[in-house]
Amino acid sequence: MDRYRLTREPFYQPVGEECGLFHAAYARRQPVLLKGPTGCGKTRFVEAMAWRLGLPLVTVACHDDLTAGDLTGRWLLDAHGTRWQDGPLTIAARGGALCYLDEVAEARPDTAVVIHPLADTRRILPLEKCGEVVTAHPDFCLIASYNPGGSAKTLKTSTRQRFVALTFTYPEPATEAAIVAQESSGKLDVAEKLVAFAQRTRRLARHGLEEGASTRMLIHAAQLVGQGASLRAACQMAVIAPLSDDEELLLALAAALDAVA
Amino acid sequence: MPSPEGSSPGRRLTAYLALLGHPDLRVVPSQSDDGPRPVLMGPEVRLPDALDPELAWAAVAHAAAHHAHPREPWSGDPLKPVSRAIIGALEDARVELLTSARFPGLGRRWRAWHTATPADGGTFEALLARLGRALVDPAYDDPHPWVQKGLGFFFADDQRRALACPEGREADWRRIAGRLGHDIGQQRLPFNDRTFVVTPAYRDDHRWWWPPEVDPQPQEAPSPPDAGSTEDPPLPIAEDAVHRYPEWDHLISTLRPAWCTVRIRLAARGSVPEPPPGLAGRTARALGLAGVRVRRFRQAEGHDLDLAAVVDHALHRRLGLPPDDRVHQDVVRRRQPGALVLLVDASASTMGALAGGGTILGELLGMARLLGQTWQGPVVIRGFRSRGRHDVELVDLDAPGAVLDGLGSTRLGAAVRHATADLARLPGPRRLLILTDGRPHDIDVHDPRYLVEDARHALATARRRGVTAEALVLGDQGRAQARTLDHLFRRGSWSPLRRLGDLPGALVRLMA
Ligand SMILES: Nc1ncnc2c1ncn2[C@@H]1O[C@H](COP(=O)(O)OP(=O)(O)OP(=O)(O)O)[C@@H](O)[C@H]1O
Ligand SMILES: [Mg+2]
Numbered sequence: 054m055d056r057y058r059l060t061r062e063p064f065y066q067p068v069g070e071e072c073g074l075f076h077a078a079y080a081r082r083q084p085v086l087l088k089g090p091t092g093c094g095k096t097r098f099v100e101a102m103a104w105r106l107g108l109p110l111v112t113v114a115c116h117d118d119l120t121a122g123d124l125t126g127r128w129l130l131d132a133h134g135t136r137w138q139d140g141p142l143t144i145a146a147r148g149g150a151l152c153y154l155d156e157v158a159e160a161r162p163d164t165a166v167v168i169h170p171l172a173d174t175r176r177i178l179p180l181e182k183c184g185e186v187v188t189a190h191p192d193f194c195l196i197a198s199y200n201p202g203g204s205a206k207t208l209k210t211s212t213r214q215r216f217v218a219l220t221f222t223y224p225e226p227a228t229e230a231a232i233v234a235q236e237s238s239g240k241l242d243v244a245e246k247l248v249a250f251a252q253r254t255r256r257l258a259r260h261g262l263e264e265g266a267s268t269r270m271l272i273h274a275a276q277l278v279g280q281g282a283s284l285r286a287a288c289q290m291a292v293i294a295p296l297s298d299d300e301e302l303l304l305a306l307a308a309a310l311d312a313v314a
Numbered sequence: 315m316p317s318p319e320g321s322s323p324g325r326r327l328t329a330y331l332a333l334l335g336h337p338d339l340r341v342v343p344s345q346s347d348d349g350p351r352p353v354l355m356g357p358e359v360r361l362p363d364a365l366d367p368e369l370a371w372a373a374v375a376h377a378a379a380h381h382a383h384p385r386e387p388w389s390g391d392p393l394k395p396v397s398r399a400i401i402g403a404l405e406d407a408r409v410e411l412l413t414s415a416r417f418p419g420l421g422r423r424w425r426a427w428h429t430a431t432p433a434d435g436g437t438f439e440a441l442l443a444r445l446g447r448a449l450v451d452p453a454y455d456d457p458h459p460w461v462q463k464g465l466g467f468f469f470a471d472d473q474r475r476a477l478a479c480p481e482g483r484e485a486d487w488r489r490i491a492g493r494l495g496h497d498i499g500q501q502r503l504p505f506n507d508r509t510f511v512v513t514p515a516y517r518d519d520h521r522w523w524w525p526p527e528v529d530p531q532p533q534e535a536p537s538p539p540d541a542g543s544t545e546d547p548p549l550p551i552a553e554d555a556v557h558r559y560p561e562w563d564h565l566i567s568t569l570r571p572a573w574c575t576v577r578i579r580l581a582a583r584g585s586v587p588e589p590p591p592g593l594a595g596r597t598a599r600a601l602g603l604a605g606v607r608v609r610r611f612r613q614a615e616g617h618d619l620d621l622a623a624v625v626d627h628a629l630h631r632r633l634g635l636p637p638d639d640r641v642h643q644d645v646v647r648r649r650q651p652g653a654l655v656l657l658v659d660a661s662a663s664t665m666g667a668l669a670g671g672g673t674i675l676g677e678l679l680g681m682a683r684l685l686g687q688t689w690q691g692p693v694v695i696r697g698f699r700s701r702g703r704h705d706v707e708l709v710d711l712d713a714p715g716a717v718l719d720g721l722g723s724t725r726l727g728a729a730v731r732h733a734t735a736d737l738a739r740l741p742g743p744r745r746l747l748i749l750t751d752g753r754p755h756d757i758d759v760h761d762p763r764y765l766v767e768d769a770r771h772a773l774a775t776a777r778r779r780g781v782t783a784e785a786l787v788l789g790d791q792g793r794a795q796a797r798t799l800d801h802l803f804r805r806g807s808w809s810p811l812r813r814l815g816d817l818p819g820a821l822v823r824l825m826a
Contacts, residue, residue: 127625129625130628134632135632253333254333259332299797302326308330308333
């Protein structure tokens, strides 16, 4: 289990009441769903919570081809015969870790269903293939992230309703600038300019940009500035170019950057 | 379909306005009486079609500056033409300087268009352009006393930093314009209000500003070109039922409930051109590609090993049980044609002639017929056209000789919603194929993006319900409007073609 423990305290800047509310949910071992756009701090938040609770953190990146076996475990062969190997969900449930299912909506609905018995009052995980029923460790808790705007996929109602949900958005400008400066070890005034530009890009949903620039992108840009790039070149490379493939939007974004720079 | 509004510059510039903080404004093409100038009117920034792209950015930014620094409405007290021209220059400089403080790049952009110099001479127009430049460009020095006088009124300091009248109140502008205009009169410099145009060319003509009696009223808008002609008698109604469908309003991100009324009508009889020989066979082969990819596990043969099966195989051998040798996996295309709904665009624009003779609609009907004959599963064929949201027609084209005339407009979203509802009643894989010449358009909608966004929404809903939604776009619109069509139908889900003979190729591109 120790290899799932964080080795140093992650930097996490609270943006609202999310820490207190998470602790309340954890106290009753309620599964928590983190909703929000990409790169706004969901993963970092989970790491911070694991650190504060002193719990190991098992992370699973969910995708289309994820099978129930990938989560729960499977039989393997070795020199002497067969051996059962726990999957990440089982490891977390047995060992009393936080289990973080990143982008849970990407998993096929029938795969997501294996978490159901763990995510309600039963707190068990039946392992059909090896005939065992794992009872979750008292410390175990399930966390999942989900970006409602980022993909066409949604969660099954029966999965969704097992969770309590915390909604994440980009922090207030001052807070976000502080995060960007801290994470990039850069200057605050650069971070402030980046945040101001990012906010403009976040109002383009109606113009075909579902999600604007994320905090993550701004950190990248600030790091490039730290490496000696000009603010404008850094913004173009780390924010504008990765943001869209739509030529018209790219032109508008470049012109807007030119206006503020 | 003549819809230059949706052309890319408009989209790019409207996004630019949003980025500059004006999400409610939009860029649209000039109206017939606008002349070659940018015109600001309500939430619209109207730009001439062939405006230089750099000039367009500057014009849109200038519009943003006016909106960012609105002023109290003008009183309507009489004003001399010379004063009006001077006040225009003062107000333009005011909003641009205030805006440049937040957007230094915009100041740079505008200054690039100010090219007046003392060499332009001393006519009133030249002096006004020189003053206009001196007001926004601190690096420009103009020795003319009139220009210097104007700068002295406009700025509160010698460095041209602080504005004397940052609010641009009417009384202040009247006072300054009165003094400057008086000098013009003293020098007997002529001024012709009729031929005067505001400079530089990115600036609008301020018609939004002056009280109506000072400005010619915009003329009655001409009737839209795509509107249906009234002579055509309506087709007989196929069923009594009236279907109502919601419509997506992208501006408020809301489905307007029961917004469109769809009626099913019977087709007229006529002749549809016979497809060229051999085309049916090629079409059928292309359609053979329409299938779902399925990965099959535990196969006796295949390109890849199925690891789970391999492990089971070894396990069984260890345990002394008979092993199962089917340890491969492969991917096959399952030929499950399923149900197909064909939606044929029958708006007025499809009556346009094709290069090789015949009409677009004739060709679309030929395609529909060929597809109907070669598709293996159940097929439903509907023509669609509209005259506003209360009158969307879906014409039943299932019978062999069924034809219809192209008239009215294209309310694609409503047609798609009806087709989706139709498909929901059919079993198995479902497919919707739209045969069209371009983009949605209807007489009661002026926002060019509105129907595109609505149709896109309807298509997304259809896809969520498991319908494969695709389009074949006939004619020149396809390539010219690739980006709009990518947005509307989704990249890879539409295919352009020039004539009926291209159908097999287009189908392969779509379905393979
Ligand atoms: N509140 C915060 N405190 C500290 N760092 C933050 C915060 N919010 C965002 N970050 C920074 O932003 C980066 C991206 O955040 P994170 O990886 O948590 O995003 P995410 O929401 O999990 O995105 P995705 O949905 O794409 O996985 C982090 O690496 C971190 O540097
Ligand atoms: Mg993450």
